[in-house]
Amino acid sequence: MEPDQRDRVRAGDTAAFEALFERYAASVYNHAFRLTGSWSTAEEVVSLTFLEAWRLRGAVHADGGSLQPWLLGITVNVARNVRRAARRHQAAMSRLPPPPAVPDFAEELAGRLDDEAMVAATRTAVAGLRPREREVLALCVWSGLDYATAAETLGVPVGTVRSRLSRARRRLQKLAAASTPASAPGQPKSARPREDSSDEQQQRSPI
Amino acid sequence: MSSSNDHRSEVAELARLLPPPAERDLPPSRQRVIGAHLMSEFREARPADSTRRSGLVVLAAAAATVLTVIAGVTIGSAVTSSPPPLPRKAVTALPGGKQQNSITGGSPSSRLPESAGITTLAGMTRIIAGTAPLWGFKEGTGPYSGRSLGLLGSLQQCWVLTSAIMRLGPLTHGLPMPLPLWFATSHPGPAQVCDEVWAFANSWAPVKVLRNPEYTGSGTPGTITLRTGSIDHGLAWQVDSAANGGMSEFRFEWAQGMHLADVSVIGADLTLAQARGIALKVRA
Numbered sequence: 001m002e003p004d005q006r007d008r009v010r011a012g013d014t015a016a017f018e019a020l021f022e023r024y025a026a027s028v029y030n031h032a033f034r035l036t037g038s039w040s041t042a043e044e045v046v047s048l049t050f051l052e053a054w055r056l057r058g059a060v061h062a063d064g065g066s067l068q069p070w071l072l073g074i075t076v077n078v079a080r081n082v083r084r085a086a087r088r089h090q091a092a093m094s095r096l097p098p099p100p101a102v103p104d105f106a107e108e109l110a111g112r113l114d115d116e117a118m119v120a121a122t123r124t125a126v127a128g129l130r131p132r133e134r135e136v137l138a139l140c141v142w143s144g145l146d147y148a149t150a151a152e153t154l155g156v157p158v159g160t161v162r163s164r165l166s167r168a169r170r171r172l173q174k175l176a177a178a179s180t181p182a183s184a185p186g187q188p189k190s191a192r193p194r195e196d197s198s199d200e201q202q203q204r205s206p207i
Numbered sequence: 208m209s210s211s212n213d214h215r216s217e218v219a220e221l222a223r224l225l226p227p228p229a230e231r232d233l234p235p236s237r238q239r240v241i242g243a244h245l246m247s248e249f250r251e252a253r254p255a256d257s258t259r260r261s262g263l264v265v266l267a268a269a270a271a272t273v274l275t276v277i278a279g280v281t282i283g284s285a286v287t288s289s290p291p292p293l294p295r296k297a298v299t300a301l302p303g304g305k306q307q308n309s310i311t312g313g314s315p316s317s318r319l320p321e322s323a324g325i326t327t328l329a330g331m332t333r334i335i336a337g338t339a340p341l342w343g344f345k346e347g348t349g350p351y352s353g354r355s356l357g358l359l360g361s362l363q364q365c366w367v368l369t370s371a372i373m374r375l376g377p378l379t380h381g382l383p384m385p386l387p388l389w390f391a392t393s394h395p396g397p398a399q400v401c402d403e404v405w406a407f408a409n410s411w412a413p414v415k416v417l418r419n420p421e422y423t424g425s426g427t428p429g430t431i432t433l434r435t436g437s438i439d440h441g442l443a444w445q446v447d448s449a450a451n452g453g454m455s456e457f458r459f460e461w462a463q464g465m466h467l468a469d470v471s472v473i474g475a476d477l478t479l480a481q482a483r484g485i486a487l488k489v490r491a
Contacts, residue, residue: 014249021242029233050245081424091384092248141221172224
C-alpha cells in the first residue's frame with residue numbers, strides 16, 4: 001500500500017477502506033477461520049476486524065508497507081474474545097443483514113463441513129500448544145508471513161516470534177513421536193500447558 | 208541469508224507436522240453485503256466525527272432543542288418501569304442470536320424474560336435486548352458447547368445514558384458504542400451498561416464456565432483481576448482497553464444457582480462501587 005493510502009486510511013477516507021476491504025477481506029477471513037475453526041464465526045470476525053480497523057485508524061503509522069499485518073493483528077485480537085468485540089460493535093452488527101438461513105448449494109455446505117472437519121483435526125493436532133504459539137504458527141505457517149511481519153502483526157519482538165515457533169515445533173515433534181497406537185489418534189496426552197512465558201508480557205495490542 | 212534459510216526450514220518443518228489448512232474465499236454475495244454494510248457504517252460515522260470536531264458550535268445551536276426534548280422524554284423513561292420500544296433490527300438480527308445457531312447446531316437457545324436481567328436503570332435507556340452467545344475460544348472446537356452444558360436460554364441487554372440518545376441519536380441512527388469520551392466525561396459515572404444472563408438445566412454448568420478462562424475471557428490482555436468487589440465469589444475485573452476510548456470499565460461475572468451473569472459497566476470517572484451497585488441489579 002502506498003504511503004498516501006496510509007494517510008487516507010488514517011484520515012478516514014471511506015474509499016481507502018473500501019479498497020482495504022476488497023484487498024484483504026479474504027486473508028482476514030481465512031486467518032479468522034484458522035483461529036476459530038468456524039466459517040460462521042470467521043465471517044463475524046471479518047466484520048468486527050474492519051469495524052475495529054475503522055475505529056483504530058488513527059493508530060496507523062504514516063510510514064510503512066502493507067497494512068495486512070495491522071489488519072491481521074486486529075483479527076487476532078478480535079478472535080481471542082469475539083463476544084467482547086461483538087458487544088463493542090453491537091450497534092453496527094445489529095444492522096448487518098444476517099446470512100441466508102439456507103445455503104445456496106448443498107455442495108457449498110458439504111465443502112464447509114469438510115473444511116471445518118479439517119480445521120477441527122488441525123486444532124486437535126495443535127491442542128498441545130499455548131494459544132500464543134498457535135497464533136504465531138497460523139501467521140507464519142498458514143498465512144505465509146515472515147518473522148518480521150508476524151512480529152509486527154502481533155506487536156511483539158521478532159525474537160519472540162522465533163522462540164514461540166521453535167517451542168511449537170519442538171512440542172509438535174514430541175507429540176508426533178508420542179502419537180502411538182496406544183494413545184488416541186491426534187489426541188495429545190497432556191493438558192494444555194499453563195500460560196507462563198515472560199514474553200507474553202510484551203503483548204501490547206488492545207483488547 | 209542464513210536467517211532467511213532458517214526461517215524457511217523451520218516453517219517447512221512445521222508445515223510437515225500439521226495437516227494442510229482449509230482455505231476459501233468469502234462467498235462473493237456475502238462479501239458484497241458485508242462490504243456495503245461496512246462502508247455505510249463508515250460513511251455514517253464521518254458526519255459524527257465532523258460534528259465532534261465542531262462540537263461546541265453544534266452543541267450551542269442544539270442545546271435549547273435537546274434540553275426541551277430531554278425534559279419531555281427522560282422524565283417519561285425514568286419513571287416508567289417498562290422501557291421504550293426497542294429498535295426492531297436490534298432485537299431480531301443480533302449477532303449473538305445468529306451465532307447461537309452455529310453453537311448448538313441449529314437449535315438456538317431461547318431468550319430469557321427481561322426480569323432475568325436488569326429491569327430498570329435510572330437515567331438510562333435499554334437500547335438492545337436479545338440472546339447472548341456463549342462464546343468460548345471458539346464454539347464447536349472448544350472444550351464444550353452450549354448443548355453439552357445444557358444451555359436453556361439467554362438474555363443480553365445494553366443500556367446507555369438517555370441523554371446520550373438525545374444528543375447522539377438512537378442506535379439505528381448514529382449512536383456509537385462505546386459512547387464517545389467527550390460525552391462521557393461530561394456525565395461522570397456509569398454511561399453504558401451491558402448485562403448478559405445464561406440459564407442452564409443444571410447448577411454445575413455456570414460454575415464450569417466461570418472457571419474456564421477461555422469462556423470468561425479473563426486471560427485476555429488488559430483484564431486486571433480485582434481482589435475485592437466480586438459478586439457471589441465470582442470474578443471481578445477492571446478492563447484496561449484502548450477499545451473503551453479512554454473510559455473506565457469494570458466487569459463482573461458470577462454463578463448463581465443455574466444462572467451465569469456477566470455485567471460490564473463503562474464510564475468516565477467510574478468507581479468500582481458504582482459499577483458493582485449496577486451489577487447487583489441483575490436478578491438472575
